[in-house]
Amino acid sequence: MNYHSKKLLKLHLAPWRMATVGGLIMAGLAVVGGRAFYLQSLHTDYLQGKGNAVANRNMTLPAHRGMVSDRNGEPLAISTPVESLWARTAETRFSEAELTRLADILGMAPDKLKLRLQTRKKGELSVQRPLTPDQAARVAAMGVPGLSLRREYRRYYPAADVAAHVVGFTNVDDLGQEGVERAYQDWLAGKSGERHVLRDRRGNMIRDLEPVKIAQMGGNLALSLDMRIQYLAHRELAAAVTANQAKGGGIVVIDAKTGEILALSNLPVFNPNNRRNYDPQRVRNRAVIDTFEPGSTMKPFTAAAVLERGLFTPQSVINTSDGLIVGNKRIRDEHPHPSLTVTEVIQKSSNIGAVKMAMTLTPEQFCDTLHRAGFGQKPGSGFPGEASGHVRNAKTLKPVEQATMAYGHGISVSLLQLARAYMAFANDGEVVPLSFLRREPQEVIGERVFSPQVARSVRSMMETVTHEGGTAVRAQVPGYRVAGKTGTAHKLIDGQYSADRYIASFVGMAPASDPRFIVAVMIDEPMAGAYFGGSVAGPVFAQVMAGALRSFGLPPDAPLEPARITQPTLPNPIQTHKAEATKNGRPA
Amino acid sequence: MSRVSMALALILIACALSLINAQHHARKNFVELEHLKKEARTLDEEWGQLRLEQSTWAGSARIETMARTQLGLITPSLDRIRMEGASPP
Numbered sequence: 001m002n003y004h005s006k007k008l009l010k011l012h013l014a015p016w017r018m019a020t021v022g023g024l025i026m027a028g029l030a031v032v033g034g035r036a037f038y039l040q041s042l043h044t045d046y047l048q049g050k051g052n053a054v055a056n057r058n059m060t061l062p063a064h065r066g067m068v069s070d071r072n073g074e075p076l077a078i079s080t081p082v083e084s085l086w087a088r089t090a091e092t093r094f095s096e097a098e099l100t101r102l103a104d105i106l107g108m109a110p111d112k113l114k115l116r117l118q119t120r121k122k123g124e125l126s127v128q129r130p131l132t133p134d135q136a137a138r139v140a141a142m143g144v145p146g147l148s149l150r151r152e153y154r155r156y157y158p159a160a161d162v163a164a165h166v167v168g169f170t171n172v173d174d175l176g177q178e179g180v181e182r183a184y185q186d187w188l189a190g191k192s193g194e195r196h197v198l199r200d201r202r203g204n205m206i207r208d209l210e211p212v213k214i215a216q217m218g219g220n221l222a223l224s225l226d227m228r229i230q231y232l233a234h235r236e237l238a239a240a241v242t243a244n245q246a247k248g249g250g251i252v253v254i255d256a257k258t259g260e261i262l263a264l265s266n267l268p269v270f271n272p273n274n275r276r277n278y279d280p281q282r283v284r285n286r287a288v289i290d291t292f293e294p295g296s297t298m299k300p301f302t303a304a305a306v307l308e309r310g311l312f313t314p315q316s317v318i319n320t321s322d323g324l325i326v327g328n329k330r331i332r333d334e335h336p337h338p339s340l341t342v343t344e345v346i347q348k349s350s351n352i353g354a355v356k357m358a359m360t361l362t363p364e365q366f367c368d369t370l371h372r373a374g375f376g377q378k379p380g381s382g383f384p385g386e387a388s389g390h391v392r393n394a395k396t397l398k399p400v401e402q403a404t405m406a407y408g409h410g411i412s413v414s415l416l417q418l419a420r421a422y423m424a425f426a427n428d429g430e431v432v433p434l435s436f437l438r439r440e441p442q443e444v445i446g447e448r449v450f451s452p453q454v455a456r457s458v459r460s461m462m463e464t465v466t467h468e469g470g471t472a473v474r475a476q477v478p479g480y481r482v483a484g485k486t487g488t489a490h491k492l493i494d495g496q497y498s499a500d501r502y503i504a505s506f507v508g509m510a511p512a513s514d515p516r517f518i519v520a521v522m523i524d525e526p527m528a529g530a531y532f533g534g535s536v537a538g539p540v541f542a543q544v545m546a547g548a549l550r551s552f553g554l555p556p557d558a559p560l561e562p563a564r565i566t567q568p569t570l571p572n573p574i575q576t577h578k579a580e581a582t583k584n585g586r587p588a
Numbered sequence: 589m590s591r592v593s594m595a596l597a598l599i600l601i602a603c604a605l606s607l608i609n610a611q612h613h614a615r616k617n618f619v620e621l622e623h624l625k626k627e628a629r630t631l632d633e634e635w636g637q638l639r640l641e642q643s644t645w646a647g648s649a650r651i652e653t654m655a656r657t658q659l660g661l662i663t664p665s666l667d668r669i670r671m672e673g674a675s676p677p
Contacts, residue, residue: 067636075643080636158643205622206615231648479671546666556671 056209057197063190064153065174066218068167068181070227071260071438076167077181079153079174079218082130085139087117089125091146098144105138106131130154157272159227162234165285166225166264166436169272178283180223180436182384190218222438224260229253232547233263237521240540241267244504244526250287251540252419253548254518256509258439259423259432261381262517262548264288264416288381291389291412292522295489296349296471296533297507298408300425300458303346305369306357308454314343314461320352327400331355347464349471349486351407358406359399366402367394372449373421374431375413381434389413408487409497415505419520422507425462425483426515429455459483463512472534475508477546479556483515484508484541486533491525501525506537510545511557517548 039047068077085106094102094117103110106128116127127147131139136149155170157163168179174189176182193215198207233251241249253263270282284290306312321338324331333350345353358366370376376391390412392401404410413421416434423431430446450458462483466475471486487505490497505522509515521537521544530536644650655661 075639078636078640080640081633156640158640158647160647160649162649200615204619206618227648235649235652478666478669542666546669550669550671 055199057199057205059195059197061193061195061213061215062151062153063192063215063217065155065170065190066188066220068188068221068223070163070223070225070230071262072226073222074159074227076159076163076223076225076227077155077157079155081151082154083133083136083149084130084152085127085136086148086150087125087127088146088148089117092117093145098142102139102142102144102147105135105142159230160273161269161271162231162265163225163227164269164272165266165283165287166223166261167272169275179285179383180221183382183436184221187219188221191216224255224262224435224438225264226262226548226551228551229544229548230263230265233519233544234265234269236540236543237265237267240521240523240536243528244523244530244536245528246523246536247525247527248286249521249523250415251522251544252287252415252518252520253544254419254423254434254520256423256426256515256518257432258441258444259420259434260439261416261434261436263544285383285385287415287522288379288383288386289414291387291414291417292503292524293411293489293492294408294413294418294505295487295503296351296354296407297418297485297487297505298405298411299346299349299354300462300485301369301373301375301421302354302358302366302406303342303461304373304425304450304454304458305361305366307342307457308369308450309361309365311360312342312357314341314457316342318342318345318350318353318356320345320350320356324352324355326355326359326403327398329400329403331403343461343464346458346461346485347467347470349465354406355403358402361402363394363397363402366405367391367397370405370411373424374417374449375411375421379414379417379420379434381416381436383416383436386416387414389417408489415520415522418505418507419518422509422518422520424449425455425459426509426518427455428452459509459512459515462508466508470534471532472506472508472538472541474535475506475538475541475545477510477542477549479558480510480545480549480554481512481558482508482510482542482545483512486538488531488533502531504531504533504536506533506541508541508545510549511554513557516552516554517545519545519548 064081065079067075067079069075099114100110103113106113108116108128113127117125130152131149139147140149153174155174157167157169159167164179166179168181168183169177170181171177176185176188181188193213195208195212196210197205198209200206230253233253237249237251240246248267250266251263252261254260255262264285264287266284266286268282270279303312307314312318317339318341319339320333321336331351333352335348337344337348337350340348340350340353342353342357344350345357361369370391376389378386378388380386392405392410401410420431420434427446429448429450429452431449432444432446449455460483462485463481464470465472465484465486466482467473472484475484475486476482485507487503487507489503489505490499491501491503492498493501503522503524504526505520507518507520509518519541521540523536523540526536
C-alpha cells in the first residue's frame with residue numbers, strides 16, 4: 001500500500017528535521033559505541049586493575065625466626081609479634097589535646113613528639129617501636145588519622161645476661177650479629193611466603209588465584225647448654241669476680257663424653273634485651289675469642305709428653321732443689337722443694353720439675369704433643385670468630401722458649417681450647433669434637449690424642465692436686481673424686497710480664513674415676529689479695545662442679561667421709577640416713 | 589527426540605546448580621580454613637608469648653632473689669650437702 005498516495009496520511013516533514021533527528025540518534029549511538037569500545041578495549045587494563053584491586057590481594061606470609069632453646073627446651077631466644085607505631089606526616093592532624101595524650105601513652109615529652117612529627121619528610125616515619133600491647137590498644141582507640149600500627153617480630157632473650165655470650169643477638173632487621181644467632185643465621189631465619197587470593201565483598205578470602213608460596217618458618221635450635229648449670233656457672237663466676245675485685249673472668253663446662261658445651265659464661269657481660277648502652281667490649285665472648293697465657297694448667301701436657309715417650313714414670317724423682325738456668329732465664333719455684341716425683345711436680349705445680357721434664361724432649365716432640373692436644377688450632381665449636389691461640393714453631397724454638405712453654409708461658413690459648421684439650425685426660429685419651437648444639441650420643445666420634453694409659457696416669461696425678469698438700473684443696477667436691485690443675489700466670493702487658501697482675505685459672509674434671517664434666521675457670525686480674533689459681537678459681541670450680549654433678553644425678557665415687565655436721569641435741573636426719581645406707585650394704 | 593533433549597536439558601540444569609552449590613561450599617570451607625589458620629597463628633604467637641612470660645617468671649635469677657629475700661633461704665655450703673648413691677637420670 002502506498003501511504004504517500006493517501007492524502008490524509010501524507011506527512012509533510014522538512015528534510016532538515018529528518019537529518020537532524022536522525023543525526024542526533026546516530027551521534028548518540030556513536031558516543032555510546034565509542035565509549036563502550038574505549039572502555040572495553042583501550043581502557044581495559046586500568047579498569048581490570050581497579051577491579052582486581054578490590055577483589056584480589058597479594059599477601060606476604062610472614063615467617064618468624066626460629067626459637068633458640070637450651071638442651072631441655074628452656075627458651076633462650078623467642079621472636080614474638082609486637083606493634084610499632086608509624087605516622088604519615090602529611091596526613092596526621094592532631095589537636096593539642098590529642099598530642100599530649102599520645103605523648104602520655106608513649107611516655108615521651110610532648111615537645112619531643114611534636115618535633116618528631118613535624119619533620120616534613122615524605123612517606124612514613126617510625127614514631128616508636130616497639131609498643132607494649134597496652135600502649136598499642138590505647139593508641140588504636142584514639143583513632144588519629146595518619147597514625148598506623150604495624151606488626152613486627154621482635155626477638156626476646158628470656159635468659160637475659162646469663163646466656164648472652166653464647167646466644168648472641170640479632171639486629172633490627174633480624175640478622176644474627178653475634179653468637180649462635182649469627183653462626184646459625186641461615187637455619188634460624190625464616191623465608192616469607194606469598195599468596196595471591198580472591199576476596200569477596202566482605203573481605204573474606206575465597207580462592208587462591210595462584211599456587212601459594214608457603215612461608216618457611218625459621219628452624220628451632222636446641223643448644224647444648226643446660227640452663228641450670230649455666231645459671232650456676234654465671235652466678236658463681238660473678239660472685240668470684242666481685243669477691244676478688246677482678247677485671248673479668250670466664251667459665252666453660254663441657255660434657256666430657258659428648259663434647260657438648262653445657263655452660264659458657266664471661267664477665268663483663270651485657271643484656272641482649274636492652275642494647276642502649278652497647279659496648280663492644282662487653283659483647284666479646286672472651287672464653288672463645290680471646291687468648292691468654294695459661295700458666296701451670298699446661299703442665300699436665302708436659303707430663304703427658306714425657307710419659308708417652310717413656311722418658312719418665314709417675315714415680316720418677318726429679319731434683320728440684322737447685323735453681324735452674326735455661327738460656328739467660330732463671331726458672332724459680334714459688335715454694336721450693338728439694339726433690340719431687342713427677343706426680344708431685346703436678347701436685348705442687350713445680351716450674352723447675354716441669355722444665356726439667358720438657359728439656360728431655362726435642363722441640364719437635366714437645367710441639368707435636370701440644371698440637372695433637374689442639375693448641376694452636378681452632379677448637380672447632382663453630383662459634384663465629386673463635387681463636388686458635390698460638391704455639392711457637394718447633395723449627396725455630398729456642399731452649400728458653402721450650403722451657404717457659406713447659407709451664408704455660410710463651411703460648412696462648414683460649415679457655416674453650418684449654419677445656420677441650422683436657423677432654424683427652426678425662427676421656428682416656430680421646431677428644432670428642434665440641435658442639436654448641438645438643439647432640440645425640442651415637443653421633444660422637446672421638447679423636448685419639450694420648451694412649452689410655454698415659455691419659456689415666458696423668459689424671460691420677462691431677463687427682464692429687466686437690467688432695468692435702470696439693471695446690472687446689474679448695475677445688476674439692478664432697479663425695480666425688482676430683483682431678484684438676486691450677487694455673488697462676490703473670491699477665492703480659494705491653495710485652496712485659498706484670499709483677500702484680502695475674503690470671504688465675506683452674507681446669508678440672510669429676511668424677512675422677514670416670515669423668516663426666518670438665519670445668520675450666522679463669523679469673524682475670526684478681527686484686528683483692530689472693531691470686532693463686534687454687535684459691536681464686538678453685539672454689540668457683542667446686543661450686544659449679546658440685547651443682548653439675550648433682551643436677552645430672554651422678555653417683556658419688558669418693559669414699560664417704562664422716563659427717564661434719566653434728567648437732568647432738570637434735571636428731572640429725574643426715575646421720576640417720578647414713579646409718580640406713582650402711583645397713584643396706586651401700587659402699588661406705 | 590524432544591523428550592531426550594528435555595531430559596538432557598534437565599540434567600544439564602541440575603549439574604549447573606550442583607556446580608554452583610559445590611562452588612559455594614568450597615568457598616565457605618575455604619573461608620573457614622583461612623579463619624582457622626589465622627586462629628592457629630594467633631594461638632601460636634600467644635603460646636610464644638606465654639613461654640616468654642613463663643621463663644621470665646621462672647628465671648633462676650628471679651627465683652633465687654625471692655628465695656633469699658622473701659623466704660630467707662640460703663644456699664647450703666658444699667660440706668653440708670651429701671650425695672647418697674643417686675641413680676643416673
